[in-house]
Amino acid sequence: NAGVTQTPKFQVLKTGQSMTLQCAQDMNHEYMSWYRQDPGMGLRLIHYSVGAGITDQGEVPNGYNVSRSTTEDFPLRLLSAAPSQTSVYFCASSRVSDGEKLFFGSGTQLSVL
Amino acid sequence: AQKVTQAQTEISVVEKEDVTLDCVYETRDTTYYLFWYKQPPSGELVFLIRRNSFDEQNEISGRYSWNFQKSTSSFNFTITASQVVDSAVYFCALSDLTGANNLFFGTGTRLTVIP
Numbered sequence: 001n002a003g004v005t006q007t008p009k010f011q012v013l014k015t016g017q018s019m020t021l022q023c024a025q026d027m028n029h030e031y032m033s034w035y036r037q038d039p040g041m042g043l044r045l046i047h048y049s050v051g052a053g054i055t056d057q058g059e060v061p062n063g064y065n066v067s068r069s070t071t072e073d074f075p076l077r078l079l080s081a082a083p084s085q086t087s088v089y090f091c092a093s094s095r096v097s098d099g100e101k102l103f104f105g106s107g108t109q110l111s112v113l
Numbered sequence: 114a115q116k117v118t119q120a121q122t123e124i125s126v127v128e129k130e131d132v133t134l135d136c137v138y139e140t141r142d143t144t145y146y147l148f149w150y151k152q153p154p155s156g157e158l159v160f161l162i163r164r165n166s167f168d169e170q171n172e173i174s175g176r177y178s179w180n181f182q183k184s185t186s187s188f189n190f191t192i193t194a195s196q197v198v199d200s201a202v203y204f205c206a207l208s209d210l211t212g213a214n215n216l217f218f219g220t221g222t223r224l225t226v227i228p
Binding site: 033058 | 117122144146148150156157158160163165204206208209213214215216217218219220221
């Protein structure tokens, strides 16, 4: 069972570069989301989606774009990378019903120089 | 607004000791969910437990137990007879107000179990 797959695992960018973090799940989950994890701050929600064609902003959406064209995929785009976006990024998915537990990917460690 | 406080940033215990990780939350929702996740050194996030706000029964799973008290807005996690494999960062999380499955996480407690 693949679960939630994130690629790449590591990435180094220069300030101003753009890139896409990939996330795919094979559990037919309607809900998908992106979190970032920074030291001493826990995980914070960037964007989320409750189904194909539906996305919404979380707590820290600035500088990031998402789209959801299929149930399986939920890519996160960094439009113009900044050092403040250096972080570990986690994708998560679940069924859409109250209180469902989230299944997390293994994370992407991103450094912006 | 939703808030989760894990006041213990780091805890160290000697193997076989019991340890309790504290979690205090704030919400204006009457229906909400609380979670604990474990993040071992490998970095992935592992689901441990989910608790509905209407269910205040304590839960035990092997060496793990959870104490949920609505009166004090706390959802504490106890590991009995700790083992080196318990060394990890533990996050408490609260469902947010959007109605989706978004979670609001505490800042985590790093537990180190010394052999």
